[in-house]
Amino acid sequence: MLKRKGVIAVGIFSVLFGAAWWTNGTIDRHLYLHELQEEEGIQLLQTDTTKVILHEPFKPREYIRIIK
Numbered sequence: 001m002l003k004r005k006g007v008i009a010v011g012i013f014s015v016l017f018g019a020a021w022w023t024n025g026t027i028d029r030h031l032y033l034h035e036l037q038e039e040e041g042i043q044l045l046q047t048d049t050t051k052v053i054l055h056e057p058f059k060p061r062e063y064i065r066i067i068k
Helices: 002-041
Strands: none
Touching: none
């Protein structure tokens, strides 16, 4: 009885893992092909990079910071 439950659990895990792996591969291929098709119409513009604002990291328990 315990072996049967183990085999069923491993089988369900394997099916779900395989389906997720296959879906991930399909989505990655779809996004990669979509990016290749759109590259022809995209033009990159250089922006002004002189204004760089560096913020200090958040302190403990400081979740947001309001800057005036």
